[in-house]
Amino acid sequence: MHLVQPVDGGVARVVTDLVRAQAAGGLRVVVGCPPGGRLADEARDAGAEVLTWRAGRAPGPGLPAEVLGAARLVRRVRPDLVHAHSAKAGLAGRLAVRGSLPTVFQPHAWSFDAVGGATAALALRWERFGARWADRVLCVSESERREGESEGIAGHWSVIRNGVDLDHFRPGRPDPEQDRAEARAGLPLPDGLRGDGPLAVCVGRLCPQKGQDILLRAWPELLGAVPKARLALVGDGPDGERLRRTAPPGVFFAGAAADIRPWLRAADLVVLPSRWEGMALAPLEAMACGRPVLVSDVSGARESLPSGQGRLCLVPPEDPTALAKALGRLLAEPRLLAELGEQARQHARTDFDVRRTADAVTGLYHELLGRPRPSNQERISR
Incomplete structure (x- = not known):
């Protein structure tokens, strides 16, 4: 039971x-x-x-x-x-x-x-x-x-x-660029977020644990380095109204999604700045879909990442400045993101x-x- x-x-x-x-x-x-x-x-x-x-x-x-x-x-x-x-x-x-x-x-x-x-x-x-x-x-x-x-x-x-269910969470198409473009075409993104800039996606309940408020504090600083970057928050929860009031430009609140795979596949990078975890599922699901992740260094985070990615893909918890710098480094390098995403996909299929x-x-x-x-x-x- x-x-x-x-x-x-x-x-x-x-x-x-x-x-x-x-x-x-x-x-x-x-x-x-x-x-x-x-x-x-x-x-x-x-x-x-x-x-x-x-x-x-x-x-x-x-x-x-x-x-x-x-x-x-x-x-x-x-x-x-x-x-x-x-x-x-x-x-x-x-x-x-x-x-x-x-x-x-x-x-x-x-x-x-x-x-x-x-x-x-x-x-x-x-x-x-x-x-x-x-x-x-x-x-x-x-x-x-x-x-x-x-x-x-x-x-x-x-x-x-x-x-995670590796039959369910997987790339939609073999080519990551084609997979991303197809996923984005089917999402309810507003016109202002349909440009050619990189898209970061955060999937999780809108609550203190998941740290979306930290991400929103980091976002204006990130835009100084990557002006065309966009952010989608997928999920709902008790902090939703407060986060919407304080959100900077370029942020889309998608609400709860019955199927998060299109959002994961649409992302250039999936970010989860949690304050605490055991081992979060969203990064595992993102990696299984072939997307790199950026996560805060809380319980389970280091163990979830492929070997060697900790230097780039881990940030201290509750540190908006460190988060903004890490986002800027990653979102400005499409080739690096593609390499990290393929490593993540192989890692998820082997270990999770x-x-x-x-x-x-x-x-x-x-x-x-x-x-x-x-x-x-x-x-x-x-």
Whole structure:
């Protein structure tokens, strides 16, 4: 049973990919999640039984009811194993189960990174205490695991990196220039952004974590070096209205996209200036489409890039000036971008296949349950 609070964004996509692979492998898969968003429908289509678990994104006075709701789902489903995703489900799920069932907790970035002050201190205290009720703390990058250890979380650790569907995320055409031109022709870009200048694309929920405000502060400085550069922000979220009010010229807010591939393929460069991550999916998806990425040096970022690209494609978090300089260097060099994009495509296809990720997670389940894993032939026959 997957217990999940975020019903959109990267966590929801990770869970849907796991559900699809696990259901195809013969597991009975149940997802407990709040109504709304994309997760319920997509998990159901992927083969899961979906049950409603009412939970808010932030901790608060509703927590006791959320824990009771999680406990009711566990009693109803009677799963062999509970896999709790992200901070809220990790909190409520572990309190509901308290070691009575094998439990995997996957933080998808640490809760104490998302808040400050006394709230961060409380979140860290909980993570240290709650680790006793996780048979395995599953991190999506080595840096995420190291951060947990350095903060005193005494977990039983596994690291399984995120992956993407390489059949879904791939170049639309073999020639990158033709692929870009075709993708741009089909996008709802305003006339003012349809020029011949380079296009940077940022895909992510409009929220403090993803750092679009840092990118908007960097953009005017970037235009001094690359005057024809354009920027598209793809996604929506709680910061949308504020970001629109402060956006400089040359920035287009595309809103949420059911299919982000045309935006990735249209880009000369995909940028994600996050404040914190576990291992972000958008850069992996961009690389699988053959596009270079520029990311802030947070958890998982270095591990996601091809070897040797860190010097050009990593910037310090929360540093608009460094971001502007890196954008200027890259967007002014089309040949360099083409070379980095091809390296990124090969790297994604070699290292970030979601089938490998899902197989490793299912193998972890079998390990915790003390059961032998099915052989490859048994999995194929299913």
